[in-house]
Amino acid sequence: MAPAGVPDALEALGAESSVVLAGGTSIGLLLGQALIEPSTLVWLGRIPSLREVAVEDDRIRIGATVTVRELARHPVVRSRLPAVATAAGSVGNPRIRAVATVGGALGHADPRQDLPPALAASGATVEIAGPGGTRRVDVARLATGLMETVVAPDELITGVDIPLPEAARGVYLRFTPASAADWPTVSAAAVSRRGPDGIVTDVSLALGGVGPTVLTVPEAGELKGSVAPSEEDIRAVADAAGRRCDPVADRLGSAAYKRAMAAVWARRALQACLEGAGRS
Protein backbone atom coordinates (compact mmCIF):
# COMPACT_ATOMS: atom_id res chain seq x y z
CA MET A 1 0.00 0.00 0.00
CA ALA A 2 1.08 3.57 -0.68
CA PRO A 3 -0.13 5.99 2.02
CA ALA A 4 -0.24 9.69 1.12
CA GLY A 5 0.94 10.99 4.49
CA VAL A 6 2.88 10.04 7.62
CA PRO A 7 -0.25 9.54 9.81
CA ASP A 8 -1.69 7.03 7.31
CA ALA A 9 1.66 5.25 7.11
CA LEU A 10 1.82 4.98 10.90
CA GLU A 11 -1.68 3.59 11.05
CA ALA A 12 -0.79 0.94 8.46
CA LEU A 13 2.37 0.06 10.37
CA GLY A 14 0.26 -0.66 13.45
CA ALA A 15 -0.93 -3.86 11.76
CA GLU A 16 0.83 -7.15 12.50
CA SER A 17 3.89 -7.92 10.28
CA SER A 18 3.60 -4.86 8.08
CA VAL A 19 6.96 -3.54 6.94
CA VAL A 20 8.22 -0.17 5.70
CA LEU A 21 9.22 -0.15 2.03
CA ALA A 22 11.34 2.78 0.83
CA GLY A 23 13.64 2.27 -2.19
CA GLY A 24 13.28 -1.47 -1.81
CA THR A 25 16.89 -2.35 -2.64
CA SER A 26 17.09 -4.44 0.52
CA ILE A 27 13.43 -5.38 0.74
CA GLY A 28 13.53 -6.50 -2.92
CA LEU A 29 16.55 -8.63 -2.19
CA LEU A 30 15.02 -10.18 0.95
CA LEU A 31 11.72 -10.88 -0.87
CA GLY A 32 13.58 -12.33 -3.86
CA GLN A 33 15.34 -14.79 -1.57
CA ALA A 34 12.15 -15.50 0.39
CA LEU A 35 13.81 -14.30 3.60
CA ILE A 36 10.83 -12.15 4.59
CA GLU A 37 7.09 -12.60 4.12
CA PRO A 38 5.48 -9.37 5.24
CA SER A 39 1.68 -9.19 5.31
CA THR A 40 1.76 -5.61 4.00
CA LEU A 41 4.44 -3.43 2.49
CA VAL A 42 3.91 0.19 3.49
CA TRP A 43 5.55 2.10 0.63
CA LEU A 44 6.74 5.62 1.48
CA GLY A 45 7.15 6.73 -2.15
CA ARG A 46 3.88 8.70 -2.22
CA ILE A 47 4.52 10.87 0.85
CA PRO A 48 5.72 14.28 -0.43
CA SER A 49 6.90 15.58 2.97
CA LEU A 50 9.45 12.75 3.26
CA ARG A 51 11.13 13.83 0.01
CA GLU A 52 12.00 17.32 1.21
CA VAL A 53 15.42 18.79 1.93
CA ALA A 54 15.42 21.91 4.13
CA VAL A 55 18.56 24.01 4.54
CA GLU A 56 18.90 26.45 7.44
CA ASP A 57 21.90 28.52 8.53
CA ASP A 58 23.34 25.92 10.83
CA ARG A 59 21.63 22.65 9.84
CA ILE A 60 20.21 20.64 6.99
CA ARG A 61 17.25 18.31 7.27
CA ILE A 62 17.06 15.47 4.77
CA GLY A 63 13.72 13.69 4.36
CA ALA A 64 13.71 9.90 4.72
CA THR A 65 12.95 9.12 1.08
CA VAL A 66 15.54 11.44 -0.44
CA THR A 67 17.69 9.07 -2.46
CA VAL A 68 21.35 8.39 -1.80
CA ARG A 69 22.08 9.80 -5.28
CA GLU A 70 20.28 13.04 -4.45
CA LEU A 71 22.15 13.29 -1.15
CA ALA A 72 25.52 12.77 -2.87
CA ARG A 73 24.73 15.51 -5.40
CA HIS A 74 23.15 18.11 -3.11
CA PRO A 75 25.26 21.29 -3.35
CA VAL A 76 25.11 22.09 0.39
CA VAL A 77 26.03 18.52 1.30
CA ARG A 78 28.92 18.61 -1.16
CA SER A 79 30.31 21.90 0.07
CA ARG A 80 29.70 21.64 3.82
CA LEU A 81 29.42 17.92 4.57
CA PRO A 82 32.08 16.36 2.34
CA ALA A 83 32.29 13.20 4.47
CA VAL A 84 28.55 12.62 3.97
CA ALA A 85 28.73 13.42 0.23
CA THR A 86 31.66 11.03 -0.26
CA ALA A 87 29.96 8.27 1.72
CA ALA A 88 26.73 8.69 -0.27
CA GLY A 89 28.67 8.63 -3.54
CA SER A 90 30.31 5.33 -2.47
CA VAL A 91 27.12 3.36 -1.88
CA GLY A 92 27.03 0.23 -4.05
CA ASN A 93 26.70 1.28 -7.68
CA PRO A 94 24.78 3.98 -9.59
CA ARG A 95 21.66 1.77 -9.85
CA ILE A 96 21.53 1.30 -6.07
CA ARG A 97 22.16 5.00 -5.41
CA ALA A 98 19.34 6.01 -7.77
CA VAL A 99 16.83 4.07 -5.68
CA ALA A 100 18.12 3.51 -2.12
CA THR A 101 16.96 6.15 0.35
CA VAL A 102 18.47 7.88 3.35
CA GLY A 103 15.84 6.29 5.62
CA GLY A 104 16.66 2.86 4.20
CA ALA A 105 20.37 3.46 4.67
CA LEU A 106 19.63 3.99 8.37
CA GLY A 107 16.75 1.55 8.90
CA HIS A 108 18.52 -1.39 7.29
CA ALA A 109 21.34 -1.17 9.88
CA ASP A 110 23.94 -3.28 8.13
CA PRO A 111 27.18 -2.21 9.87
CA ARG A 112 29.03 -2.11 6.54
CA GLN A 113 26.80 0.63 5.15
CA ASP A 114 28.55 3.83 4.14
CA LEU A 115 26.22 6.53 5.42
CA PRO A 116 25.95 5.71 9.15
CA PRO A 117 29.62 6.37 10.03
CA ALA A 118 29.68 9.63 8.03
CA LEU A 119 26.39 10.80 9.58
CA ALA A 120 27.46 9.74 13.09
CA ALA A 121 30.78 11.60 12.82
CA SER A 122 28.83 14.64 11.60
CA GLY A 123 26.66 14.59 14.73
CA ALA A 124 23.44 13.81 12.85
CA THR A 125 20.19 12.89 14.58
CA VAL A 126 17.41 10.69 13.23
CA GLU A 127 13.81 11.83 13.45
CA ILE A 128 11.44 8.98 14.30
CA ALA A 129 7.66 9.32 14.15
CA GLY A 130 5.41 6.91 16.04
CA PRO A 131 1.92 6.63 17.46
CA GLY A 132 3.03 8.69 20.49
CA GLY A 133 4.64 11.54 18.50
CA THR A 134 8.12 12.29 17.21
CA ARG A 135 11.43 11.56 18.92
CA ARG A 136 15.07 12.11 18.00
CA VAL A 137 17.95 9.70 18.34
CA ASP A 138 21.63 10.24 17.52
CA VAL A 139 22.62 8.29 14.41
CA ALA A 140 25.35 6.70 16.55
CA ARG A 141 22.65 5.26 18.83
CA LEU A 142 20.13 4.19 16.20
CA ALA A 143 21.40 0.65 15.59
CA THR A 144 21.36 -1.70 18.57
CA GLY A 145 22.82 -4.72 16.79
CA LEU A 146 23.26 -6.33 13.40
CA MET A 147 20.23 -5.16 11.38
CA GLU A 148 18.46 -4.08 14.56
CA THR A 149 17.52 -0.53 15.47
CA VAL A 150 15.62 1.37 18.15
CA VAL A 151 12.87 2.00 15.57
CA ALA A 152 9.80 0.02 16.70
CA PRO A 153 7.68 -1.86 14.13
CA ASP A 154 4.97 0.80 14.40
CA GLU A 155 7.42 3.68 13.96
CA LEU A 156 8.91 5.39 10.94
CA ILE A 157 12.15 7.26 10.28
CA THR A 158 10.98 10.59 8.83
CA GLY A 159 14.31 12.30 8.29
CA VAL A 160 17.81 13.05 9.43
CA ASP A 161 19.01 16.35 10.81
CA ILE A 162 22.68 17.25 10.28
CA PRO A 163 24.41 20.25 11.89
CA LEU A 164 26.33 22.56 9.51
CA PRO A 165 29.08 24.00 11.70
CA GLU A 166 31.43 26.74 10.50
CA ALA A 167 35.02 25.77 9.68
CA ALA A 168 34.34 22.06 9.73
CA ARG A 169 36.29 19.59 7.71
CA GLY A 170 35.13 16.05 7.01
CA VAL A 171 36.69 13.00 5.43
CA TYR A 172 35.26 9.60 4.59
CA LEU A 173 37.59 6.78 3.59
CA ARG A 174 36.52 3.34 2.49
CA PHE A 175 38.85 0.36 2.32
CA THR A 176 37.56 -2.04 -0.32
CA PRO A 177 40.23 -4.63 -1.09
CA ALA A 178 37.76 -6.82 -3.02
CA SER A 179 35.83 -5.53 -6.06
CA ALA A 180 35.37 -1.75 -6.04
CA ALA A 181 31.59 -2.22 -5.94
CA ASP A 182 31.82 -4.47 -2.90
CA TRP A 183 31.12 -3.61 0.71
CA PRO A 184 34.03 -1.99 2.51
CA THR A 185 36.12 -4.13 4.86
CA VAL A 186 36.50 -1.02 7.01
CA SER A 187 35.31 2.53 6.58
CA ALA A 188 36.27 5.59 8.59
CA ALA A 189 34.67 9.02 8.85
CA ALA A 190 36.41 11.88 10.65
CA VAL A 191 35.06 15.39 11.16
CA SER A 192 36.97 18.25 12.78
CA ARG A 193 35.95 21.77 13.69
CA ARG A 194 38.15 24.78 14.36
CA GLY A 195 37.70 28.10 16.12
CA PRO A 196 38.46 31.45 14.46
CA ASP A 197 42.05 31.20 15.77
CA GLY A 198 42.55 27.91 13.92
CA ILE A 199 42.52 25.85 17.10
CA VAL A 200 40.79 22.52 16.77
CA THR A 201 37.67 22.66 18.91
CA ASP A 202 36.22 19.24 18.22
CA VAL A 203 37.05 15.99 16.44
CA SER A 204 34.77 13.02 15.92
CA LEU A 205 35.57 9.65 14.44
CA ALA A 206 33.23 6.81 13.48
CA LEU A 207 33.99 3.49 11.81
CA GLY A 208 31.88 1.10 9.77
CA GLY A 209 32.28 -2.63 9.15
CA VAL A 210 34.10 -3.46 12.36
CA GLY A 211 31.32 -4.42 14.74
CA PRO A 212 27.59 -5.11 14.90
CA THR A 213 26.85 -1.36 14.67
CA VAL A 214 28.66 1.80 13.67
CA LEU A 215 31.54 2.41 16.09
CA THR A 216 32.14 5.88 17.50
CA VAL A 217 35.52 6.59 19.06
CA PRO A 218 35.23 9.09 21.93
CA GLU A 219 39.05 9.33 22.26
CA ALA A 220 38.98 11.45 19.08
CA GLY A 221 37.78 14.36 21.23
CA GLU A 222 41.23 14.38 22.91
CA LEU A 223 42.71 15.80 19.69
CA LYS A 224 41.17 19.20 20.32
CA GLY A 225 42.97 22.16 21.84
CA SER A 226 45.83 22.76 19.42
CA VAL A 227 46.25 24.00 15.86
CA ALA A 228 48.06 20.89 14.68
CA PRO A 229 47.54 17.72 16.75
CA SER A 230 50.71 15.65 16.82
CA GLU A 231 51.27 12.51 14.80
CA GLU A 232 51.67 10.61 18.08
CA ASP A 233 48.34 11.79 19.43
CA ILE A 234 46.61 10.86 16.18
CA ARG A 235 48.15 7.39 16.33
CA ALA A 236 47.01 6.96 19.92
CA VAL A 237 43.40 7.69 18.91
CA ALA A 238 43.63 5.39 15.89
CA ASP A 239 45.00 2.60 18.08
CA ALA A 240 42.16 3.16 20.54
CA ALA A 241 39.76 2.73 17.59
CA GLY A 242 41.46 -0.58 16.77
CA ARG A 243 41.03 -1.76 20.35
CA ARG A 244 37.41 -0.67 20.55
CA CYS A 245 36.24 -2.49 17.44
CA ASP A 246 34.65 -5.91 17.55
CA PRO A 247 34.78 -7.30 14.00
CA VAL A 248 33.67 -10.71 12.78
CA ALA A 249 35.67 -12.77 10.32
CA ASP A 250 34.08 -13.10 6.89
CA ARG A 251 35.12 -13.04 3.24
CA LEU A 252 36.19 -9.40 3.68
CA GLY A 253 38.89 -10.34 6.20
CA SER A 254 39.70 -12.08 9.48
CA ALA A 255 38.82 -10.34 12.73
CA ALA A 256 42.49 -9.57 13.45
CA TYR A 257 42.98 -8.14 9.95
CA LYS A 258 39.92 -5.94 10.26
CA ARG A 259 41.07 -4.69 13.66
CA ALA A 260 44.49 -3.81 12.23
CA MET A 261 42.89 -2.12 9.22
CA ALA A 262 40.51 -0.19 11.49
CA ALA A 263 43.51 1.46 13.17
CA VAL A 264 45.19 2.19 9.83
CA TRP A 265 42.13 3.73 8.19
CA ALA A 266 41.17 5.62 11.35
CA ARG A 267 44.64 7.18 11.34
CA ARG A 268 44.42 8.09 7.66
CA ALA A 269 41.00 9.66 8.08
CA LEU A 270 42.15 11.69 11.11
CA GLN A 271 45.32 12.81 9.34
CA ALA A 272 43.39 13.89 6.27
CA CYS A 273 40.85 15.79 8.31
CA LEU A 274 43.39 17.50 10.60
CA GLU A 275 46.17 18.29 8.16
CA GLY A 276 46.96 21.92 7.44
CA ALA A 277 46.76 24.25 10.42
CA GLY A 278 43.68 26.42 10.54
CA ARG A 279 42.30 25.24 7.26
CA SER A 280 38.54 25.28 7.09
Added chain:
Amino acid sequence: MRLRFTLNGEPQELDASPTASLTEVLRSLGLTGTKEGCRIGVCGLCTVLVDDLPVSSCLFLAPCAEGRQVWTVEGLARRDPAVVAAFVEHEGMQCGICTPGQVVMASAARSELGAGAAEAEIREYLIGNLCRCTGYQSIVMALGSVVAG
Protein backbone atom coordinates in the same frame (compact mmCIF):
# COMPACT_ATOMS: atom_id res chain seq x y z
CA MET B 1 -2.97 -5.23 -8.02
CA ARG B 2 -3.53 -2.93 -11.00
CA LEU B 3 -0.36 -1.28 -12.26
CA ARG B 4 -0.15 1.62 -14.74
CA PHE B 5 3.07 3.06 -16.06
CA THR B 6 4.65 4.25 -19.29
CA LEU B 7 6.72 1.56 -20.97
CA ASN B 8 9.07 2.57 -23.77
CA GLY B 9 6.93 5.63 -24.36
CA GLU B 10 3.55 3.81 -24.47
CA PRO B 11 0.96 3.61 -21.70
CA GLN B 12 0.85 0.18 -20.09
CA GLU B 13 -1.71 -1.31 -17.71
CA LEU B 14 -1.57 -4.77 -16.19
CA ASP B 15 -2.10 -6.86 -13.06
CA ALA B 16 0.95 -7.54 -10.92
CA SER B 17 1.59 -9.16 -7.59
CA PRO B 18 2.55 -6.58 -4.92
CA THR B 19 5.88 -8.36 -4.48
CA ALA B 20 6.71 -9.00 -8.16
CA SER B 21 9.99 -7.56 -9.39
CA LEU B 22 10.01 -5.24 -12.38
CA THR B 23 12.20 -7.82 -14.18
CA GLU B 24 9.44 -10.42 -13.90
CA VAL B 25 6.80 -8.01 -15.19
CA LEU B 26 8.90 -6.85 -18.15
CA ARG B 27 9.90 -10.36 -19.17
CA SER B 28 6.29 -11.55 -18.89
CA LEU B 29 5.49 -8.88 -21.50
CA GLY B 30 7.98 -10.50 -23.86
CA LEU B 31 10.68 -7.88 -23.26
CA THR B 32 13.41 -10.46 -22.69
CA GLY B 33 16.26 -8.02 -23.42
CA THR B 34 16.11 -7.39 -19.67
CA LYS B 35 18.02 -10.41 -18.34
CA GLU B 36 17.95 -11.93 -14.91
CA GLY B 37 21.42 -12.72 -13.57
CA CYS B 38 22.35 -12.39 -9.90
CA ARG B 39 18.97 -11.12 -8.60
CA ILE B 40 20.85 -9.27 -5.87
CA GLY B 41 21.70 -6.02 -7.62
CA VAL B 42 25.37 -6.62 -8.39
CA CYS B 43 25.63 -7.80 -12.02
CA GLY B 44 23.70 -5.23 -14.05
CA LEU B 45 22.03 -7.66 -16.48
CA CYS B 46 18.57 -6.44 -15.48
CA THR B 47 19.27 -2.70 -15.84
CA VAL B 48 16.38 -0.53 -17.05
CA LEU B 49 15.68 3.20 -16.79
CA VAL B 50 13.02 4.46 -14.40
CA ASP B 51 12.42 8.20 -14.83
CA ASP B 52 15.70 8.37 -16.76
CA LEU B 53 17.85 6.81 -14.05
CA PRO B 54 19.31 3.30 -14.25
CA VAL B 55 17.95 0.80 -11.72
CA SER B 56 18.35 -2.92 -11.07
CA SER B 57 14.90 -4.16 -12.07
CA CYS B 58 15.51 -7.38 -10.10
CA LEU B 59 15.33 -5.36 -6.86
CA PHE B 60 12.73 -2.87 -8.05
CA LEU B 61 9.27 -3.87 -6.89
CA ALA B 62 6.83 -3.56 -9.76
CA PRO B 63 4.23 -1.52 -7.80
CA CYS B 64 6.88 1.19 -7.29
CA ALA B 65 6.79 1.76 -11.08
CA GLU B 66 3.22 3.09 -10.85
CA GLY B 67 2.91 6.29 -12.88
CA ARG B 68 6.56 6.32 -13.91
CA GLN B 69 8.50 6.20 -17.18
CA VAL B 70 10.19 2.84 -17.73
CA TRP B 71 12.57 2.26 -20.64
CA THR B 72 14.02 -1.14 -21.48
CA VAL B 73 16.82 -1.93 -23.91
CA GLU B 74 14.22 -2.65 -26.62
CA GLY B 75 12.77 0.86 -26.38
CA LEU B 76 16.16 2.52 -26.02
CA ALA B 77 17.45 0.76 -29.12
CA ARG B 78 14.66 2.52 -31.03
CA ARG B 79 14.94 5.82 -29.16
CA ASP B 80 18.76 6.05 -29.15
CA PRO B 81 20.04 3.95 -32.08
CA ALA B 82 23.43 5.70 -31.78
CA VAL B 83 24.04 3.94 -28.45
CA VAL B 84 23.63 0.52 -30.01
CA ALA B 85 25.71 1.63 -32.99
CA ALA B 86 28.55 2.61 -30.61
CA PHE B 87 28.62 -0.90 -29.16
CA VAL B 88 28.70 -2.37 -32.67
CA GLU B 89 31.41 0.01 -33.82
CA HIS B 90 33.67 -0.63 -30.79
CA GLU B 91 32.77 -4.34 -30.64
CA GLY B 92 31.60 -3.77 -27.07
CA MET B 93 30.30 -7.32 -26.66
CA GLN B 94 31.50 -10.90 -26.80
CA CYS B 95 28.93 -13.48 -25.62
CA GLY B 96 26.41 -10.64 -25.30
CA ILE B 97 24.67 -11.56 -22.05
CA CYS B 98 25.75 -8.36 -20.30
CA THR B 99 25.24 -6.18 -23.37
CA PRO B 100 21.62 -5.04 -22.87
CA GLY B 101 22.50 -3.80 -19.38
CA GLN B 102 25.63 -2.06 -20.66
CA VAL B 103 23.59 -0.39 -23.43
CA VAL B 104 21.05 0.90 -20.90
CA MET B 105 23.88 2.21 -18.69
CA ALA B 106 25.45 3.91 -21.72
CA SER B 107 22.17 5.65 -22.47
CA ALA B 108 21.95 6.85 -18.84
CA ALA B 109 25.62 7.86 -18.76
CA ARG B 110 25.07 10.37 -21.51
CA SER B 111 22.76 12.47 -19.33
CA GLU B 112 24.32 11.58 -15.97
CA LEU B 113 27.97 12.18 -16.85
CA GLY B 114 27.71 14.49 -19.82
CA ALA B 115 30.25 15.22 -22.54
CA GLY B 116 33.76 15.69 -21.24
CA ALA B 117 33.50 12.91 -18.65
CA ALA B 118 36.93 11.45 -17.88
CA GLU B 119 37.57 7.76 -18.56
CA ALA B 120 37.89 7.21 -14.81
CA GLU B 121 34.34 8.53 -14.36
CA ILE B 122 33.06 6.22 -17.07
CA ARG B 123 34.74 3.23 -15.42
CA GLU B 124 33.33 4.29 -12.06
CA TYR B 125 29.86 4.55 -13.59
CA LEU B 126 30.13 0.97 -14.89
CA ILE B 127 31.25 -0.35 -11.49
CA GLY B 128 28.09 -2.45 -11.14
CA ASN B 129 27.91 -3.92 -14.65
CA LEU B 130 29.90 -7.13 -14.78
CA CYS B 131 31.21 -8.64 -17.99
CA ARG B 132 32.42 -12.17 -17.54
CA CYS B 133 33.93 -12.16 -21.02
CA THR B 134 36.16 -9.35 -19.68
CA GLY B 135 35.48 -7.10 -22.64
CA TYR B 136 35.67 -3.99 -20.47
CA GLN B 137 38.07 -2.03 -22.65
CA SER B 138 35.77 -2.06 -25.67
CA ILE B 139 32.73 -1.40 -23.47
CA VAL B 140 34.45 1.64 -21.94
CA MET B 141 35.32 2.85 -25.45
CA ALA B 142 31.71 2.42 -26.56
CA LEU B 143 30.52 4.40 -23.53
CA GLY B 144 33.16 7.03 -24.16
CA SER B 145 31.86 7.66 -27.67
CA VAL B 146 28.22 7.72 -26.46
CA VAL B 147 29.01 10.20 -23.69
CA ALA B 148 31.08 12.40 -26.00
CA GLY B 149 27.98 12.51 -28.25
